[in-house]
Each structure stands twice: as C-alpha cells, then as structure tokens.
Amino acid sequence: MIVSASARIDAPPDRVYGIIADYRNGHPRIVPKQISDIRVETGGYGAGTIIRFVVTVLGRKVDFRAVVTEPEPGRVLIERNDPPNASVTTFTVEPGPTGRECDVTISTDLPDRRGIAGVIERFLSRRLLQGMYKDELARLSAVAAAPSIPPR
Secondary structure, eight states: OEEEEEEEESSOHHHHHHHHHBTTTTGGGTSOTTEEEEEEEEOSBSTTOEEEEEEEETTEEEEEEEEEEEEETTTEEEEEEOTTSOOEEEEEEEEOSSSSSEEEEEEEEOOOOOHHHHHHHHHHHHHHHHHHHHHHHHHHHHHHHSSOOOOO
C-alpha cells in the first residue's frame, strides 16, 4: 500500500531539499508531533545517514531505524526502515515553474498484511499518514520561509 501527500512550497528546491536531508537540524524541525526522539546514529546529512525515531499512533509507541539513500541527490531522498517495520518513505522535490518554489511529495510504501487485520490497518494507516504528511508539509513550508536555517 502506498500513502502520499503533496504540496507546493514557496521556497527554492535546493533550500527545501536541504532541510529534508539535514537530519541534525532541518528534518527534526519539520516532523509532526507523532514523531519523536530522532537520533542520528551515523552521518547526519543525506545518503549514508542512519536514524532512529519513535512514532506514537493511537497511544502506541513504535521504534523505527532507517537508512537514508539519495538515488537522485537534490531531488529524491529515501528512508528505508529496518524490519519488522519495513516501510519505505520517499521525499521528492520537483522545481516549480519559476524555480523559486517547488512541489514536494512524501510517499510511503507499507508492507501489506492479509485478512481483516490488513483491511483495518490499511484504512487507519492511510488516514493517519496522510494527516501526518500534510502537517509535515506545512511545517516544511514554514521552516523554508524562515529567514535562516541552522547550518548543517
């Protein structure tokens, strides 16, 4: 199952991508309230970064560990979670018409479970993740519009 959300951000693509890829200063400023305790194990900027974080949904806390890759540096960044939470989240930044804005998509590919539990999980995951991504995109827009971004 794939869940995604997109938004136009009024900031240049390189600035927006830089915030997303910066796991020490930028990215922690844009995550929704359900994501906490972001810790950088290795790296800190873009490809090769390994992070740990906690997601709290419906009162339940789940620990995640993800490896970051950049198949298209400056445009596509991927967080691949370790099993058993083997989801893959992709951040895509596309330049807008003038280059002073960009379109950002956050998309997660979740493993499918079978049966009624899978149906319920897909329903809840879609609703919860889309809400979280809309919040994250709004936060990204606010951070990108700020006069300065902490150095990486």
